[in-house]
Amino acid sequence: MYLGRVMGTVVAERKYPGLEGVKLLVVQPLDHRHEPTGEPLVAADTVRAGPGELVYLTQAREAALALDPCFVPVDAAIIGIVDELDARP
Amino acid sequence: MKLCRVKGTVVSTAKQEVYHGWKLMVVQPVDEQGREQGHSFLAVDRVQAGEGDLVLVNSEGNGARQLFQIEKLPIRSLILGIVDQVDA
Numbered sequence: 635m636y637l638g639r640v641m642g643t644v645v646a647e648r649k650y651p652g653l654e655g656v657k658l659l660v661v662q663p664l665d666h667r668h669e670p671t672g673e674p675l676v677a678a679d680t681v682r683a684g685p686g687e688l689v690y691l692t693q694a695r696e697a698a699l700a701l702d703p704c705f706v707p708v709d710a711a712i713i714g715i716v717d718e719l720d721a722r723p
Numbered sequence: 724m725k726l727c728r729v730k731g732t733v734v735s736t737a738k739q740e741v742y743h744g745w746k747l748m749v750v751q752p753v754d755e756q757g758r759e760q761g762h763s764f765l766a767v768d769r770v771q772a773g774e775g776d777l778v779l780v781n782s783e784g785n786g787a788r789q790l791f792q793i794e795k796l797p798i799r800s801l802i803l804g805i806v807d808q809v810d811a
Binding site: 635636637665666667671672680681682683690692693694695696697699700704711713714715716717718719720721722 | 762795796
């Protein structure tokens with residue numbers, strides 16, 4: 635799991651069965667210093683996050699498990715919104 | 724499994740149902756000398772680790788699912804133990 639900042643939304647009208655109604659967001663992965671750790675990616679949202687919010691994500695098989703019904707074809711899912719990050723630099 | 728240093732905690736209200744009651748920590752991978760390697764990430768803590776502790780982190784979800792006997796657990800990284808000593 636890792637931290638990320640929601641940068642925007644993605645709209646896809648035609649998509650794989652099971653992905654209907656799944657909100658897709660563009661997320662920039664971050665470390666605990668809020669420094670980018672790689673390229674922005676598209677993640678399925680499970681917690682009603684919005685642009686600008688600090689969130690955390692899970693990847694790979696666990697992303698598919700986070701969605702309901704599970705095992706839809708996604709490789710990243712937002713699983714929480716961060717209220718407070720208390721970490722040493 | 725990775726050696727990591729606990730950097731802090733994440734507090735979150737809006738989250739997946741199964742994450743309620745689990746402590747989420749920021750962990751920074753380190754080498755055997757304690758030097759930081761790569762980027763920090765988040766891991767669920769079930770061994771009462773604290774900030775500054777050297778810990779062992781499993782970053783593979785099947786381990787967590789087997790450990791907690793929950794078939795559809797979307798947890799990938801789990802703190803498995805607090806390291807007392809590394810001889811390397």
